[in-house]
Amino acid sequence: MEQNTILESPISFMLERFSASATSTAVIWQEQDYTYQWLLSEIEKARDFFKVHSIEYGSIVALRSDFNPTSIAFVLASLERGIILVPVSYTVKTFEEFCDIAEVEHIIEVTSDSITHKKRSQSVQHEIMLGLKAKRHPGLVLFSSGTTGKPKAAVHDFIPLLEKFKVKRHTLRTITFLLFDHIGGVNTLLYILSNTGTIVAIEDRSPENVCRLIEKYNVELLPTSPSFISLLLVSRAYERYNITSLKMMTYGTEAMPESTLQRVHELFPAIEMKQTYGLSELGIMRSQSRGNNSLWVRIGGEDYQTKIVDDVLFIKAKSAMLGYLNAPSPFDAEGWFNTQDRVEVDGEWMKILGRTSDIINVGGQKVYPIEVESVLLQMEGINDVAVYGKDNPLLGKVVAVDVVLENEESLPMFKNRMRSFCNQKLERYKIPVEVSITSESHISSRYKKMRPRA
Amino acid sequence: MNKDEISALVSATVSDYLSSIGADAQVTGETRLVGSNAVVDSVGLVSVIVDVEGRLADAGIDVSLLSDKAMSMQRSPFRSVDSLAEFINEELNPVA
Incomplete structure (x- = not known):
């Protein structure tokens, strides 16, 4: 049967396209080009690797890596072999814990110079995993970033996830900025490869290196997060490199401060700014921004339905995850998923205000941290801010802020200036009461804002 | 820190807060911080209290003004600049 795998393979449509574009560049990594021909032969090697190490159909395999040509080949080969894939990037410090939760049977680590395999003694018991194995469908386990509480492991059947990539679409030369184990990163990878575009794989995600690679490889699309865009603005790395090849920047995974979007648009009026919306549990939806400097967005697509209940966004997806491994099902009886995102609505457009759990209740009045952060970021000499709620005996909660300043300034002076x-831009109750000047930024290694919780 | 110094610190804090929100007013000992004639709203009061605590901390004095004691006193220590200064003075320089 082995020789027939390509014919039965869920990625046969991709492999056919790879063959037709054999000489095109699939991946640029560490300043080297790798063609689709090369990728095909690397997939063949990965197939052999599975056989040699007795990694059978339906095995649960953790792939510890970041985007590189070999790890990409392993992702594709694992789809063919019906493997339940658990990609884990190096930003994850709790790798062993993730392996336990996902009932990982094999660990493959792909670094720049080695591929290693380790078998774990693990009995697979979770019914979702057993169900996938019985169906012989490849799976994907993604951990939600867990800004609140423990990360949750979302399991997907990979077959429906692949469906949308069968329609051929136009691609842009893209940096895989989003991580290897993030729904956005997986989506970028499959989108570009299934349309035989070019990926510029990146390990050092600093603004400096991102701008350098954009210049060197004429990158056209940078899928990223608002936190990275803030860092980019502060670093001014764009002044040291020519990044005019960029046609589009997409931003998602967290709310964007309005002022940051305005600034980036003023600096780069020619770059299309598009907001994306996706969740580990549901995949990436189609989205359209109302304008390059607008936070209003329309989301949906043929596979998604949306509704808003009490200002909170609910989504029903055709290809939603099967469930969590370590938490109860979040879907209601009709299959709706509560995103916990608060939104404002204008006809078919919506604006994401922030997570329900981030709302600060000041004496009964609601404050969204992102609105306050957006105003503070317009002040002179502010490198980073994180707004959060702090307990207060008089008001329940008050608005608190940690700021990172460009130049030294005393706290009373800064408070007065702030x-x-x-005063003219925010209602009184939204103006931070407690202010701390800190030296560390609140942006995580996954380029997401981590607000302190008091 | 003696009582006069504490009064001056509280007055200056209230005055700075008012000017930072564009509400200049003459601050005296009688300036009301709570009630219908108050110069600050509830968020302003909390801001002033936090700022006073901050300034005291800068002077090496660690005191919590939103303590259970302050909150449960029959006559709120936050009524006016004077009453707040007096409360702080009692906390710092207790009469035996």
């Missing part, structure tokens, strides 16, 4: 600045 209050004067916010």
Whole structure:
């Protein structure tokens, strides 16, 4: 049967396209080009690797890596072999814990110079995993970033996830900025490869290196997060490199401060700014921004339905995850998923205000951290801010802020300057009461804002 | 820190807060912080209290003004600049 795998393979449509574009560049990594021909032969090697190490159909395999040509080949080969894939990037410090939760049977680690295999003694018991194995469908386990509480392991059947990539679409030369184990990263990878575009794989995601690679390889699309865009603005790395090849920047995974979007649009009026919306549990939806400097977005697509209940966005997806491995099902009886995202609505457009859990209740009035952060970021000499709620005996909660300043300034002086600045722009209860000047930014290694919780 | 210094610190804090929000007013000992004639709203009051605590901390004095004691006193220590200064003075320089 082995020789027939390509014919039965869920990625046969991709492999056919790879053959037809054999000489095109699939991946640029560590300043080297890798063609689709090369990728095909690397997939063949990965198939052999599975056989040699007795990694059978339906095995649960953790792939510890970042985007590189070999790890990409392993992702594709695992789809063919019906493997339940658990990609884990190096930003994850709790790898063993993730392996336990996902009932991982094999660990493959792909670094720049080695491929290693380790078998784990693990009995697979979770019914979702057993169900996937019985169906002989490849699976994907993604951990939600877990800004609140423990990360949850979402399991997908990979077959429906692949469906949308069968329609051929136009691609842009893209940096795989989003991580290897993030729904956005997986989506970028499959989208570009299934349309035989070019990926620029990146390990050092600093603004400096991102801008350098954009210049060197004429990158056209940078899928990223608002936190990275903030860092980019502060670093001014774009002044040291020519990044005019960029046609589009997409931003998602967290709410964007309005002022940051305005600034980036003023600096790069020619770059299309598009907001994306996706969740580990549901996949990436189609989205359209109302304009390059607008936070209003329309989301949906043929596979998704949306509804808003009490200002909270609910989504029903055709290809939603099968469930969590370590948490109860979040879907209601009709299959709706509560995103916990608060939104404002204008006809078919919506604006994401923030996570329900981030809302600060000041004496009964609601404050969204992103709105306050957006105003503070317009002040002179602010490198980073994180707004959060702090317990207060008089008001329940008050707005607190940690700021990273460009230049030294005393706390009372900064407070006065901040209050004067916010006075015309924010209602009184939204102006931070407690202020701390800190030296560390609140952006995580996954380029997401981590707000302190008090 | 003696009582006069504490009064001056509280007055200056209230005055700075008012000017930072564009509400200049003459601050005296009688300036009301709570009630219908108050110069600050509830968020302003909390801001002033946090700022006073901050300034005291800068002077090496660690005191919590939103303590259970302050909150449960029959006559709120936050009524006016004077009453707040007096409360702080009692906390710092207890009469035996």
